[in-house]
Amino acid sequence: MEYEVYEDNSLVLAAEDFDSEEFAEYHFFTSQDKKCISKLRAHGPVLLKGARGCGKSALMIEASMGLYPKNIKGTAVGIYVSLRHLDLLRTSGAQYIELFCKLVIDQITKQLPEVQVETSAYTVSELQQILIQVASSLSKRIVLLFDDAAHIGRETSLSDFFDIFRTLSNNSISCKASIYPGVTKFGTRFDVYNDATVIDVNRSETASDFDNLFVEVLNRRFTVSLDDSKFSKALPKPAVCKLMGVAVLGNMRSFIYSCNQLITSINGSTSVTLTHISEAFKQLSNNYFWPLLEEIEPKLGVYEPMVQPAQSIAEILFEKSGEKGERSVIILREIAQRLNKPLEILEYVGFIARKEVSRGMKSRGRGTRYVLNLCNITEYLEHSRINNAIEEKWLSFKDDAVEFHRGSELYKLELPEPSLEHELGILSKEIKVLKKSNAYPYGLTNYMVGLLDGNNIKTLEELVNTTDEELLKLPMIGPQTLKRIRSTVNQAIWM
Known part of the structure; x- marks a missing residue:
């Protein structure tokens, strides 16, 4: 299922893309x-x-x-x-x-x-x-x-x-x-x-103003499509916002994506239910989080070979946590140190967040504790659905962390060597990589990609090296389209 976007302000995800007035209107600080x-x-x-x-x-x-x-x-x-x-x-x-x-x-x-x-x-x-x-x-x-x-x-x-x-x-x-x-x-x-x-910068889920932050962001960006009428006494707006904020580990950009996906999941229903949220999380997992690994792989230079083991680690963590309905894991320090770079990649893309460097384990020894995003866990829950008991457990922050020790699959995982001489592969990608897709939900239209390609702008590197003045001379490219192109390119290379 492709992302559907209902409000223009939800398209602008990077803070740098706002002018001064828009920035103040759409941002809230705790x-x-x-x-x-x-x-x-x-x-x-x-x-x-x-x-x-x-x-x-x-x-x-x-x-x-x-x-x-x-x-x-x-x-x-x-x-x-x-x-x-x-x-x-x-x-x-x-x-x-x-x-x-x-x-x-x-x-x-x-x-x-x-x-x-x-x-x-x-x-x-x-x-x-x-x-x-x-x-x-x-x-x-x-x-x-x-x-x-x-x-x-x-x-x-x-x-x-x-x-x-x-x-x-x-x-x-x-x-x-x-x-x-x-x-x-x-x-x-x-x-x-x-x-x-x-x-x-990672926001504390237990902070007193955590809920309020995400309620404010939802109110500012989704005033029409997620207004008060979409929420019920059983699932009031603050509870939904808290659950979605916790689900994406407090990440603001991912929260905005989750709001868009929730709108798609509601699809005309009178109010939000846990079924809608479950569906939104699963779609977010499939259409946003997993494609992120594909998106960032050519940006990592010497660490590009670490993406595949990072995906394998993620699959192991989410499957084991989902089976038990838990949302945190403790990885034996020896394993965490050896798998440091792929774990950093998973933290970079918002799959996991490190909460404690050293924590005692039931199986003896000490390990690093991570919390996992709930969207990917939802796929592995029984019936792939969040129920009231799971919701209460996740939001009480009293889960029993799943432990990974020397006998676990993580211990047996082998890592490739980094590519010592490796240019950023994203620069040589053809311009069509910027088309709207799961990796780039807010990418360029087929017409725009064709226009750039037809004017001898074949790769991302060539597009980056093309000045704003040169792009504005092309037909159908005005200031707003130029802004959209630059924003998409920035996401492709840096974000």
Whole structure:
């Protein structure tokens, strides 16, 4: 079953795709989020860590909204810098530093047109001097918000980035960056827990405002298709929102997908039932979560061979948990360490979330505890349906974790070697990969793919290298279509 979309605002999933007014209208921040935003605006280096779609970009953009120049009364200057640039994936050393400096300076001149700055820098020290001059001229400290700084598929240039991050930080300049699980190569000079404060963005299911967050998001994005009339006393809106929020491990992007799928499952019924939710979860598992592994495989560079074992691990975890109706697992530390990279991939795509690094096991020893997304578990439940007892058990957070020890299937699983020399395969994919599909539910139309292909834009790399001006010259491509194309490309390469 293909995704059906009922409201235009549900199409826009990335925080960067909103203009300022839309961003404020469709985003809601909890008290926990606001503490994080406060740290992003304050002194000191910060790393935001979380799975894709969990809201890192939204937090960074909201932080920048409260700083100068977007907030004239802001006590610091906030420069939001997206590092989604293809050349950054391919360069290192002096070439990487020069390109990085150019990106930062371009954003300074764009966001602070009233400030006269040197327009070129070739070293970190030169960039630092420019930033110090900007801070001095405005009598404000600088906060640099680096979005999409690093993830699993971009480890070749990470040591360069973190060297810059560490060197730039001083009393006048505060560096912040968003990273994904799996960023392990910080470089020899960067001590992650001493050189920065690490904030895990994953939302706590037991937080008092967890339910309210997802109710607010549903109200803002699905005012018509999921209005109050769709909910009953047996399953009120807060309960449904909590269950769906817990199901996707608190991931905001996945929650929006789940709302779309719930609308499809209701299909004209008067109110939401557990049967509708079960169907929505199963469809989300088949049409969104499992295709994610297919989608990210060509983005992982040297770790592309780890996707197949990651899928095997996921199938084992969900099957065993589904059979017992549990939603958490404990994996023996020895096994978790050996399977670290495929487990990081599963965390990156939202299949699992690590909750405890070390927990005692009934079978002796200690292990890492993960919670699993409920959509994939639902497929393995008895009759593949959620009943009242399962719902109550999952939402009480009192499940009995399934343990994986030396005698388990995970222990016997063999891993392939990483591909030491491996370009990102996604760049060479034909443009037709961007067609609307399970992997890209909000992809391009057949007409648009044909138009691009007919104008000699054959691969994703060629599309990325085509300027906005060149695309706007093509027939039927206006600003909104251009925005849709860029958003889809960003999902294909970075998200």
